Amino acid sequence: MSARAVxxxxxxxVFEGVGFERGGVPLLAEVSLRFxxxxxxxxxxxxxxxxxxxxxxxxxxxxxxxxxxxxxxxxPAVAASRQxxxxxxxxxxxxxxxxxxxxxxxxxxVARAERADRAExxxxxxxxxxxxxxxxxxxxxxxxxxxxxxxxxxxxxEVLFLDEPTAALDPHATRLVEGxxxxxxEEGTKIVMTSHDLGQARxxxxxxxxxxxxxxxxxxxxxxFFEAPRSDGARAFLRGDLLS
Amino acid sequence: xxDLGQAFSQAFHMIGSLDPVLLExxxxxxEVSLAALALAALxxxxxxxxxxxxxxxxxxxVVVSLNALMGLPPVVVGLxxxxxxxxxxxxxxxxxxxxxTAMVLAQFVLITPIVAALTRQVMEDLWVEYEFPLRSLGSSxxxxxxxxxxxxxxxxxxxxxxxxxxxxxxxxxVIIVGGNIAHVTRVMTTAIALETSKGxxxxxxxxxxxxxxxxxxxxxxxxxxxxxxRGHEA
Numbered sequence: 001m002s003a004r005a006v007x008x009x010x011x012x013x014v015f016e017g018v019g020f021e022r023g024g025v026p027l028l029a030e031v032s033l034r035f036x037x038x039x040x041x042x043x044x045x046x047x048x049x050x051x052x053x054x055x056x057x058x059x060x061x062x063x064x065x066x067x068x069x070x071x072x073x074x075x076p077a078v079a080a081s082r083q084x085x086x087x088x089x090x091x092x093x094x095x096x097x098x099x100x101x102x103x104x105x106x107x108x109x110v111a112r113a114e115r116a117d118r119a120e121x122x123x124x125x126x127x128x129x130x131x132x133x134x135x136x137x138x139x140x141x142x143x144x145x146x147x148x149x150x151x152x153x154x155x156x157x158e159v160l161f162l163d164e165p166t167a168a169l170d171p172h173a174t175r176l177v178e179g180x181x182x183x184x185x186e187e188g189t190k191i192v193m194t195s196h197d198l199g200q201a202r203x204x205x206x207x208x209x210x211x212x213x214x215x216x217x218x219x220x221x222x223x224x225f226f227e228a229p230r231s232d233g234a235r236a237f238l239r240g241d242l243l244s
Numbered sequence: 245x246x247d248l249g250q251a252f253s254q255a256f257h258m259i260g261s262l263d264p265v266l267l268e269x270x271x272x273x274x275e276v277s278l279a280a281l282a283l284a285a286l287x288x289x290x291x292x293x294x295x296x297x298x299x300x301x302x303x304x305x306v307v308v309s310l311n312a313l314m315g316l317p318p319v320v321v322g323l324x325x326x327x328x329x330x331x332x333x334x335x336x337x338x339x340x341x342x343x344x345t346a347m348v349l350a351q352f353v354l355i356t357p358i359v360a361a362l363t364r365q366v367m368e369d370l371w372v373e374y375e376f377p378l379r380s381l382g383s384s385x386x387x388x389x390x391x392x393x394x395x396x397x398x399x400x401x402x403x404x405x406x407x408x409x410x411x412x413x414x415x416x417x418v419i420i421v422g423g424n425i426a427h428v429t430r431v432m433t434t435a436i437a438l439e440t441s442k443g444x445x446x447x448x449x450x451x452x453x454x455x456x457x458x459x460x461x462x463x464x465x466x467x468x469x470x471x472x473x474r475g476h477e478a
Binding site for chain 2: 056059061080081083084085087090091093094095103104107108151155
């Protein structure tokens with residue numbers, strides 16, 4: 001943590017009038033928002049509302065068609081190495097759990113001799129210490145997602161993006177993953193997570209960004225969002241109505 | 245009819261008794277085609293990976309060319325390599341013409357596009373799944389090539405077997421650049437062509453059976469490996 005404090009923070013992350021289109025079809029329009037340090041940001045909304053797209057743009061995996069995204073005042077490419085992302089279905093390499101984490105450490109310039117110990121420590125942190133030698137592809141869905149978290153932590157991220165990380169998991173595995181996310185947040189990692197699960201949003205969110213039809217409808221503190229959402233779309237979504 | 249029967253029984257006898265002439269020809273065939281495959285893998289695997297993952301100007305042209313070159317006619321490859329290696333050709337000074345080295349070179353030219361084009365397909369399919377996660381971890385497309393070659397290793401063995409199958413079974417290229425010289429550049433396919441035209445059906449048949457066995461063995465191995473690969477998908 002002390003080493004990180006020396007480096008300049010990449011927060012806040014700022015979207016200014018960001019739009020994204022593919023093949024002439026606008027998928028995201030006029031999104032302006034700020035990701036501030038300390039708050040756990042939950043991106044809520046129905047399928048196809050632009051949640052995952054926003055995450056991928058924020059992480060620099062996609063380039064906006066219009067507007068601009070900055071992190072700590074810089075372009076996203078600079079910030080990418082201080083960010084990590086966990087996807088809905090983890091893509092695990094065909095090697096052992098530990099080798100998956102070692103691979104990420106290697107990409108971040110950790111010396112070969114240090115990788116094994118660091119990988120074991122990261123696996124222990126997500127409760128996979130006993131499974132470090134197991135082939136990643138035979139892990140259960142929940143174990144695989146925790147391995148993806150260990151791999152994401154390998155880069156010591158200041159910002160952790162999570163794209164529907166528990167969508168495919170049972171309640172027990174979901175609790176384990178949420179616990180890991182919460183402890184990361186307590187240790188100072190900025191959490192930006194998408195979900196369509198209201199219960200999860202209530203448990204984890206400090207603030208909610210609600211998306212519908214490719215637009216950001218509101219960015220609201222969590223307590224206020226669940227009591228009195230500002231947008232019609234959010235009211236309908238909280239009632240359980242279908243949004244088009 | 246009895247001639248044919250005699251040829252068959254002689255052929256089986258040659259195989260059963262491990263006839264030295266037969267073994268020499270089979271051995272040279274394997275040597276040449278395996279060497280060509282090793283070189284083709286060395287070039288074709290990274291090349292296929294590069295074309296699949298890295299965006300560069302003219303990439304579409306390279307992709308289309310690789311696919312088109314998969315269908316190179318062996319006699320044309322033989323002719324081109326012959327022209328390169330002939331005494332007045334640019335590589336004439338090497339003195340490779342009518343040696344096994346020339347045959348390795350010709351088969352290498354023939355199957356490298358096959359290995360590269362099939363590798364590109366495998367890698368492009370993998371990249372759809374791997375691109376965002378690997379880029380998120382900080383990998384560049386070039387750095388991801390060895391990662392994907394390793395993760396796609398079961399599918400890529402099938403690719404190599406396809407290249408080997410093409411090399412071991414072709415006759416047009418090796419007969420032009422090798423010359424089918426007994427004990428020097430005579431391989432299974434060229435020997436079959438020659439012995440058949442000479443009317444020595446026994447040796448031709450024996451070689452034919454070995455080649456058939458190899459070809460079927462390669463296909464069996466390929467589908468068996470594909471089976472294993474599916475098991476590793478889980």
